[in-house]
Amino acid sequence: MGELLSGLFAIGAGIAVATGIGAGVGIGIVTGKATEAIARQPEQSGRITTTMLIGCALAETTAIYGLVISLILLPK
Numbered sequence: 311m312g313e314l315l316s317g318l319f320a321i322g323a324g325i326a327v328a329t330g331i332g333a334g335v336g337i338g339i340v341t342g343k344a345t346e347a348i349a350r351q352p353e354q355s356g357r358i359t360t361t362m363l364i365g366c367a368l369a370e371t372t373a374i375y376g377l378v379i380s381l382i383l384l385p386k
Contacts (some may be wrong), residue, residue: 316385323383329376336369 344362348355 319383319385323380326376326380326383330373333369333373333376337366340365340369 340362344358347358351358
């Protein structure tokens with residue numbers, strides 16, 4: 311029974327790390343849209359960049375949470 315439980319924890323850890331995929335896709339979309347916005351309105355580049363960095367930080371936070379949860383779930 312212990313080996314089965316250990317395997318399930320490993321599978322759960324792998325699923326938790328998969329949150330990094332969503333964060334990467336989200337950051338890519340945000341960066342692309344910010345680039346388009348700056349190309350359309352160069353005078354607003356400072357505000358657009360600030361908003362983009364805040365959005366990227368929030369998206370990256372989910373990936374970090376997934377990493378922490380996966381490290382907690384890994385069998386010892």
